[in-house]
Amino acid sequence: MNDINYQNNNEIDLIELIRILWNKKLWILLCACFFTVIAGIYAFTAKEQWTSKSVIIPPKVANLGDYLSFRSEYASILDIKDFSQDKVLEKVFNDFKTALFSRSLKEAFFSQSKWFDTYATNNTNSEEAKQKLLSNLVDKNLIVTVPDPKKDPNSIGVNVSFAAETPKEAQDVLLDYIQFVNQWVLAENKKDFLANINLVLSGFEVQKNKIERDTEMVRQIQLENLTTALDIAKSAGIKDYSKSLSGNVSVPEVLLGDAKVPFSDSKLSDGSYLFMLGEKYLQAQVDTLKNVPLVYPLNYYNIEKQANLLNVLGKKVEKEGAVRGYYYLSSPDYPVQRDWPKRLILLVVGFIFGVVLSSLIILGREVFSNRA
Structure with a gap:
């Protein structure tokens, strides 16, 4: 046989295989270049993904501002002995943290977001497709996690991140989401506070x-x-x-x-x-x-x-000013490194894939031709 020589033990001669591949090196190179070009086209045309990240911890006394003083005044009027600023701070942050994880609140945020309206218009043409897009954003792009103390004893707070097609969009949307949740949480706390005041006033009226x-x-x-x-x-x-x-x-x-x-x-x-x-x-x-x-x-x-x-x-609670139920340990950053596509990696993978695929095709044809 001229192309592939078999030993007495029927094993393929590796030297002969290398020789065959060397003889077909031009074809292998062309195939590798072809797949590299395809990978390059994808790498430079695929939608980019940038992720902005933030770390949030419980608020400081100054962050709660008037809300904390109103709570203190309420306790003073009713002579509540166990009032504590720390308890108020903890409750507000726990409410805020719970709201961050809420899927319905994420959907409510995107539903009222101008950014999402533009994003959906550019990427969908039906209401069903828009709902799928919304679901993907909630599940895959807007991520909220609490670090595991066992894996990372030094970790604190809550990690919040959002991935978008541009660094600016990722940062802006994440900032808007955190502010949206904050406003919702404080509005709910204000409702509860006013409801408690009205309940006490009703009791006073009965007395x-x-x-x-x-x-x-x-x-x-x-x-x-x-x-x-x-x-x-x-x-x-x-x-x-x-x-x-x-x-x-x-x-x-x-x-x-x-x-x-x-x-x-x-x-x-x-x-x-x-x-x-x-x-x-x-x-x-x-x-x-x-x-x-x-x-x-x-x-x-x-x-x-x-x-x-x-x-x-x-009346003072109803006119309450800006309050923050959280404190930024790390505010939403402007991402400087793209998550996807990894262009250099894609080019290398495309080249290697072309080399491997063309080599397998050449060797496969030689094996089958000799068996025939």
Whole structure:
């Protein structure tokens, strides 16, 4: 055989194979160049991918600004003993971190994004294709991860990244997304805060109404008893209060003896002895009860003051300014290295693929031709 020589053990002669490939070196080189050109065309025409990255950690006190002071004021008004700035910071950041992972929130962000509208218009022509594009962006381009402390003990915070076709787009979209989530989280916290204030105010209103009803009821009972006693005193012709009661006990002594007894248990609560106070005194009492405004217990006025303070606080919360529920350990960067395509690698792979493929074809043809 001229092309391939077999040894007695039927193994292929490697030297002969190398000789054959050397004789076909021009064809192999042309094939390698062909695939290198194809790889080059792809490398320089494929859509580029650049990734902007950011690391986020819990906010500082200054980041929460007015929100933290409002929470502190709320705790002060209601005398909440276990209030802590650290707890507020931790809660807000936990809410922010949870929102970053939310798929529905990612979709909501892209749905209102001008960048996505332009991107979808340039890459799709149907609503179904637009939804698939949105799903790919959420699953593959916008990535949120929390480092594993076991693998990286020094890692902290949350890693957020976004991949786009240009470095500027990657950075801008990532910045917009983080700000979008922040605004959503703070809006939800504000709603909860205002809801808590309104709930407390409703409770205060119930307490005030109860105190008002109870106080009015007590006055009505007193007025009825005094009016009844006044009628009795008039019928009995008692103008001034009696000097004694049952012999040696005077009316003032009866009053003093009942000073610490609940009104419902007092000897005077049913009006049985009140007529002895006399017409003049009873008439003065009746006139006073009818004309003097009600005086409520101290607790009533404390509740009223707390309610007023909470109403003022609620108005301030509604006008709350810019607040950030996070702190940038590393803000979204401007990527300087392209993720894809790796042009040099693609060219090398294309060249090697051409060499290997053409060599296999040459050797395969020689083997089959000799067997035939």
